[in-house]
Amino acid sequence: MVRIEIRVIYGDTDQMGVVYYANYLRYFEAGRSEFLRAKGLTYRDFEEQERLLLPVVEAGVSYHAPARYDDLLGLEIRLTEARRATARFEYDVRRGEDRVASGFTVHACVDTQGRVRRMPRDLIDRLAVGEDLAR
Amino acid sequence: MVRIEIRVIYGDTDQMGVVYYANYLRYFEAGRSEFLRAKGLTYRDFEEQERLLLPVVEAGVSYHAPARYDDLLGLEIRLTEARRATARFEYDVRRGEDRVASGFTVHACVDTQGRVRRMPRDLIDRLAVGEDLAR
Amino acid sequence: MVRIEIRVIYGDTDQMGVVYYANYLRYFEAGRSEFLRAKGLTYRDFEEQERLLLPVVEAGVSYHAPARYDDLLGLEIRLTEARRATARFEYDVRRGEDRVASGFTVHACVDTQGRVRRMPRDLIDRLAVGEDLAR
Amino acid sequence: MVRIEIRVIYGDTDQMGVVYYANYLRYFEAGRSEFLRAKGLTYRDFEEQERLLLPVVEAGVSYHAPARYDDLLGLEIRLTEARRATARFEYDVRRGEDRVASGFTVHACVDTQGRVRRMPRDLIDRLAVGEDLAR
Numbered sequence A, B, C, D: 001m002v003r004i005e006i007r008v009i010y011g012d013t014d015q016m017g018v019v020y021y022a023n024y025l026r027y028f029e030a031g032r033s034e035f036l037r038a039k040g041l042t043y044r045d046f047e048e049q050e051r052l053l054l055p056v057v058e059a060g061v062s063y064h065a066p067a068r069y070d071d072l073l074g075l076e077i078r079l080t081e082a083r084r085a086t087a088r089f090e091y092d093v094r095r096g097e098d099r100v101a102s103g104f105t106v107h108a109c110v111d112t113q114g115r116v117r118r119m120p121r122d123l124i125d126r127l128a129v130g131e132d133l134a135r
Helices: A023-038 A043-050 A121-128 B023-038 B043-050 B121-128 C023-038 C043-050 C121-128 D023-038 D043-050 D121-128
Strands: A002-007 A056-063 A072-082 A086-095 A098-108 B002-007 B056-063 B072-082 B086-095 B098-108 C002-007 C056-063 C072-082 C086-095 C098-108 D002-007 D056-063 D072-082 D086-095 D098-108
Touching: A002 A023, A002 D023, A023 A043, A023 A056, A023 A072, A023 A086, A023 A098, A023 D002, A072 A121, B002 B023, B002 C023, B023 B043, B023 B056, B023 B072, B023 B086, B023 B098, B023 C002, B072 B121, C002 C023, C023 C043, C023 C056, C023 C072, C023 C086, C023 C098, C072 C121, D002 D023, D023 D043, D023 D056, D023 D072, D023 D086, D023 D098, D072 D121
Parallel strands: none
Antiparallel strands: A002 A072, A056 A098, A056 B056, A072 A086, A086 A098, B002 B072, B056 B098, B072 B086, B086 B098, C002 C072, C056 C098, C056 D056, C072 C086, C086 C098, D002 D072, D056 D098, D072 D086, D086 D098
16 A cells, blocks of 8 residues: 545636546546555556556546545555456545545556557566555 | 537647546536536536535546547437436447447535435426436 | 637636636647648648647736636637747637637647757648738 | 645646646646745635635746656746735746746735735735745
8 A cells, every 4th residue: 555645736626616526536646656656666667668558447436525625635545456467456535534535447458559468477566565465 | 318529639638649537527527517408407507596516426437448639529428317316427438439438427416515405306307308217 | 710619617617616727728729729620630630641749839828807617618719920930829718708818829840859840831821821920 | 935846647748748738837836835835824724814816817838848757847936026916926847957847827816706905915924035026
């Protein structure tokens, strides 16, 4: 599990005065980048060195409580599955103890031509450190 | 079912050259607005006259094929459930015959203080016209 | 001059209840695409066939009056300058007769390696049709 | 002058592989919030306690060099003018020593009914600490 903090900016809110629902997927993506970095990787290296991409094939969000401008949110990112050619991340967004949102993304592993590829074993091993991972 | 067209702008894409995954939730929202308008309502009226809001409590997207800059996408919006205090919309995004993405949103009906409210019967009746609706 | 219409979605607004200031640059970009299309071009073709890009090197916006959720805005796009290797577009956003915002973008013409290139003469000729153009 | 760091996420880039031009205005806004916080204020307090808003009336950006996914950008924010009812911020975005973008925003001081208001003297005094300010 990796944890980052996100400060809500004005541009993230909508006229209801709360974070617009699509922006949680932006937060999740910022979280995935930091997850990889915390494991000693960067997604940029992953793309450039491995010539592999991890496009999102499915995403879901549950909205528990609104987040507001200037809130400092805590985002926890977990890698919960790493199969042959797919990976699943789960996300929890909190403000203090309050649960704001939770969600998941499922990713396929593809090469730069878009063909499905097996995820490199050593990559999974590195990502799995400290995770409670189905594989 | 209501159908709208969406032209992909540069700002919707990411460096993979495809529509960024969060932006489908923006497309869905544009679709919901036009769905209401097609039924003779506007969400603005709904907020201002009924003093009710329909915040999203859950959302999900499946990504079938990438959409690219300048694509003209067709978005179909269906209201598939209207219960006591929740509603569910489903969405299909296509480019020509190709399926690009599909998804759903679940909405709660709340008043301006955030209390759950029963959805007005006449509202559901108006939205239900032409829909295959569980209620 | 080319004119398009833009419907303000929830995701474009911020908690002040008005269109977030950065989103006018998104509107301008949607306008540029339609400007090119109206002249019989697409920016995608331009990139793919001419192997040229028109990145923005400068942009400015003046905000005259707020635009709100569900407003139907009219956006006028004019090409006002086409020099050796730069072009300037100007934009006016109105709601009915009311002026909402105005702005400009200046673009460089570069090849796919980022080197400045002369704008093709026939391209400028096509874009100039119906424009009051300094060149 | 206040300085913050910004990590470029995938959602900030476009298909040219660089940060989409509108997103610099988002970065600037994140910078303004942190500028206020560094001076012991928050914009949220400002809105709620003073019942004043600082909407943007003009904005401009010059794009010097592209920023890319995963770049760690440094953003410097300066308050350069504080007049009777307007304020001007200036921004510099760098990646290491390289200048990526620069820009400005001009803000009006208005009350919650949108009427222009004199900026409170003690507010300007607090913001001016450490700034090279025309007033």
